[in-house]
Amino acid sequence: xxxxxxxxxxxxxxxxxxxxxxxxxxxxxxxxxxxxxxxxxxxxxxxxxxxxxxxxxxxxxxxxxxxxxxxxxxxxxxxxxxxxxxxxxxxxxxxx
Amino acid sequence: xxxxxxxxxxxxxxxxxxxxxxxxxxxxxxxxxxxxxxxxxxxxxxxxxxxxxxxxxxxxxxxxxxxxxxxxxxxxxxxxxxxxxxxxxxxxxxxxxxxxxxxxxxxxxxxxxxxxxx
Numbered sequence: 001x002x003x004x005x006x007x008x009x010x011x012x013x014x015x016x017x018x019x020x021x022x023x024x025x026x027x028x029x030x031x032x033x034x035x036x037x038x039x040x041x042x043x044x045x046x047x048x049x050x051x052x053x054x055x056x057x058x059x060x061x062x063x064x065x066x067x068x069x070x071x072x073x074x075x076x077x078x079x080x081x082x083x084x085x086x087x088x089x090x091x092x093x094x095x096x
Numbered sequence: 097x098x099x100x101x102x103x104x105x106x107x108x109x110x111x112x113x114x115x116x117x118x119x120x121x122x123x124x125x126x127x128x129x130x131x132x133x134x135x136x137x138x139x140x141x142x143x144x145x146x147x148x149x150x151x152x153x154x155x156x157x158x159x160x161x162x163x164x165x166x167x168x169x170x171x172x173x174x175x176x177x178x179x180x181x182x183x184x185x186x187x188x189x190x191x192x193x194x195x196x197x198x199x200x201x202x203x204x205x206x207x208x209x210x211x212x213x214x
Contacts, residue, residue: 001106005147008113012139015120019132027129027186034178035123035136039116041171042147045164046109049151057163061170068174072181079185 002050009043026078030071037067101153108150115143128194129186133179140175144168 013036020032041060048056115138122135148168152161 001109005109005113005150008110009116012113012116012120015117015124016136019123022124025129025186025191027182027189027191028132031129031132031136031182032123034175034182035119035139038136038140038144038171038175039120041167042112042116042144045151045167046147049154054160054163057160057167061163061167064167064170064174068170068178071178075178075181075185079188082189 002046006043006046006050009039009046013039013043030074030078034067034071037063037071041067105150105153108146108153112143112146112150115139115146119143129191130183130193133183137175137179140171140179144171 016032016036016039020029020036023029023032041064044056044060044063048054048060119135119139122138123132126132126135145168148164152164155161155164
């Protein structure tokens with residue numbers, strides 16, 4: 001039964017990857033990767049129960065935290081990159 | 097009693113998997129970033145709750161249950177913050193929802209309020 005749940009999580013991860021590859025905007029991709037991370041956490045926990053190793057729950061906790069940090073970092077990067085490029089274009093216009 | 101707990105935990109695990117499938121289908125099929133966020137947040141809250149509850153029913157009251165609770169609480173906190181920042185960042189980039197411009201959004205704070213001011 002653990003295997004079935006892990007398999008369903010795998011299918012969900014594949015669907016999230018489809019969106020990450022197709023996504024028209026960068027936010028679609030970030031959203032899909034974030035959801036991929038959540039599904040991975042659930043799958044790691046389920047697989048840990050399936051093979052009888054409780055240690056994998058600790059790895060799942062660490063994975064959740066790292067996935068959150070990476071999502072946050074990429075989002076802040078896109079936000080500030082846009083502001084920086086707008087500011088650079090503005091200063092270039094003023095200079096000419 | 098043990099059979100009952102096993103059955104309940106299996107049902108919860110399979111429900112979590114089904115919610116994950118529905119969330120993945122929604123993320124692929126829905127038309128907009130904001131509607132896709134709605135589909136993805138279903139896995140973050142309800143799907144994770146079902147899976148972790150199903151696993152906690154298998155272990156009983158041990159340290160493992162505490163670990164599962166810690167993992168779920170981390171997931172609950174972090175996905176809420178990530179969804180907030182994703183939505184804010186998308187609306188600030190000028191990406192309007194398909195249902196029309198948002199009233200009083202971060203990007204255009206005065207949309208829809210001119211009538212009151214005049």
